[in-house]
Structures are given as C-alpha cells and as structure tokens.
Amino acid sequence: MLVVVANDLPPAVRGRMKLWFIEPRPNVFVSGVKDSVATTVIEYLYKHCPPESGLMMIRSLPRPPGYEIRIIGPPRKPIMSISGLQLIIETLTQA
Template identity: 80%
Template structure:
C-alpha cells in the first residue's frame, strides 16, 4: 500500500497519480500497488516534485516495522527515528 500526502502537486504529476490512485481528498492519494510499483512511484515523486510540494509518503514494506516514511520539503509534523522506527512527532496543546 502507498499513501501520498502533499501540500501542492504540479498538475502533470497529479494527473499521473490519478492513473493508479484514488484521491479521497485534494492532494491525498491512496493505492494498493505492488511493492515494486510503489517504489517506482516513490522515486518518480521524489524526482519530479519541487521542494515546496510538502510531500509525505507512507509505503508498506515486507520487513519490520512494516512501513517506511519518506518526505520532501517542509512537512507540518516533524519525523524522527528511534532505533530504526520512524515516528511522527505530535505536540500536545494545553487545554
């Protein structure tokens, strides 16, 4: 499975994404493509999207922890790695 979140995608890239993915919300794409196709799509997106796209990709992989997070540009929530486990940092707001 591959999930792609973006702040803004170039029109040509967004058009190609609609070939393999459903777009439940603007610039949110979900697909169950095979691992080899998912890697090709990730490589394409990293290469063809500008830094200001705010691209974040979640890809399922066959080894622990079962997923990989990649990103390009500035993302809203920072990502950290602890002992090989990629995590998204959530900040708590005071009530």
C-alpha cells in the same frame, strides 16, 4: 500499499497520480500497488516534485516495522527515528 499526502502538487503530477491511486481527499492518494511499482512512483515523485510540494509518502514493507516514511520538502510535523521505527512528532496543545 502506498499513501501519499501532499500540500500542493504540480498539475501534471497530480493527473498522473490519479492513474494509479484513488484520491479520497484533495492531495491525499492511496493505492495498493506492488513494491516495485511503489518504488517507481516514489522515484517519479522525487524527480518531478519541488520541495514546495510538501510530500509525505508512507509505503508498506514486508518487514518490521511494516512501513517506511519518506518526505520531499520540510514536513509540518517532524519525523524521528527510534531504533529503526519512524515516528511523527505530535505536539500537545493546552486548552
């Protein structure tokens, strides 16, 4: 499985993504593509998306921890790796 979340995609890339993925919300793409196709899609995104696109790609893996996170451009939330486990840092907000 591959999930792609973007801040803004070039129109040509967004149209191409709709061939392989469903788009449950604007700029959120989900697909159950095989590993080899997921790798091809990720390479395509790295080649055709500028850093301003703000992409986060989450790909399922057959080994622990079961997923891999990749980004293009600066993420809104930082990603930290602890013992090979990629985690997204959430900040606490006080009410």
